[in-house]
Amino acid sequence: MFKIKQDLPFNWIDTDKFKDMIISIRFAVENREPNVSMSNILSYMMSDRSESYPSKQAMSNQMDALFGLSLSSKTTTFGAAHVLEIRIRTLNERYTDQPHILKAAHFLMDCIRKPLMNEASLSEAKKNLIASLKRIQDKPSHLGIIKVCEGVGKDTPLAVFSQGNIEVIESIQLDELKAYHKQLLEQIQPMILIMGDFKGLDQNELQSQLSFNQTLSILPSAYIFQPRHNFKATIQKETSQTTFTQLYATHTAYNDAQYLAMRLYVIMLGQLPNSLLFQEIREKRSLCYSISASSFNFDGVMAIQTGINHKDLDEVEMLIELQRIKLAKGKFSHALLKTAQKMFINGLESMIDEPYAYLNFMYQRGYTQYDLDLKATIKAIRNVSKSDIEAIAQKIELVGQYTIRGKN
Structure with missing residues (x-):
């Protein structure tokens, strides 16, 4: 193909x-x-x-x-x-x-x-x-x-x-x-x-x-962000809800052996309809309008963001931390891990039908000089274990919070 x-x-x-x-x-x-x-x-x-x-x-x-x-x-x-x-x-x-x-x-x-x-x-x-x-x-x-x-x-x-x-x-x-x-x-x-x-x-x-006459020089790209301080701030805006954003250092590099486990951790935490954050905070308690987790893989950071009523901020913050503790202690189902693995693999396999996604994959492979073999990567995703998720969860560190307080 x-x-x-x-x-x-x-x-x-x-x-x-x-x-x-x-x-x-x-x-x-x-x-x-x-x-x-x-x-x-x-x-x-x-x-x-x-x-x-x-x-x-x-x-x-x-x-x-x-x-x-x-x-x-x-x-x-x-x-x-x-x-x-x-x-x-x-x-x-x-x-x-x-x-x-x-x-x-x-x-x-x-x-x-x-x-x-x-x-x-x-x-x-x-x-x-x-x-x-x-x-x-x-x-x-x-x-x-x-x-x-x-x-x-x-x-x-x-x-x-x-x-x-x-x-x-x-x-x-x-x-x-x-x-x-x-x-x-x-x-x-x-x-x-x-x-x-x-x-x-x-x-x-x-x-x-298409030739340029220079020699290709690869600038450093992926790095592990090392926090020097914690940050917390709140501002007021005329919005209908409060937006609460948290930033975490993953202490995991793009080419780290634990990188795939980190990606699965983020999916399990906040990228699935049955993710821990969505189920515990949105579905069970109706405390937020939306909640999700994402990662900035070349920086080594993860973000959690949610839209809430301001009066629920403390409870939501506590519940977010409890879901992270569950993952660190292995208190999650094997089915959740399997669902995350399936989502991750489906995303990789779908690249062959999306030319721009495949070009981005090839660019990352060339620029980072990290051999991203698709079949080997999928196999490695399937091999991530429950203990791998626990290990990565224990590394992740909260380093920043930013609250945009709305009218309610």
């Missing part, structure tokens, strides 16, 4: 499973400001207009000419690294009446190398990014995570929000952005992922078109 050739920085994924060809180019920089805000501005500009196609209509016309090509960009955080991705998706040539992949690659490189960068385009990018950040911060669930990470992770990558910082974005000048863009192109070798049916495709020519 997938024939994989990994010759870093190139990752070739040959498959006829999908009708499209996807080319993804990903630049990794140190996860700190102003890098993150600069990358977010460039992300907007690279997918908006280029010097060759200086209007939105010209860009649209060219993408239509390339058989409905779609161009998109995004930024994400991988622990200590921040990644700017720009990608295209277009029909495989076996579905078209003329070759166009090389032209599509040229269009992509043109957007990367020569985005339209002037005062007007910078102003537009800033305006849209700031508006997006304000919308994010208006959502208590997002704000809670951002603020607890800032508070606990001061002066570490954990404190840096992947979508940028309003004050930093406002301060960026055009000459600074151009200098950052030049540095990105001249000093950073991106990871390049190509997925599609390569039959009849001149791969050497495509690789030549």
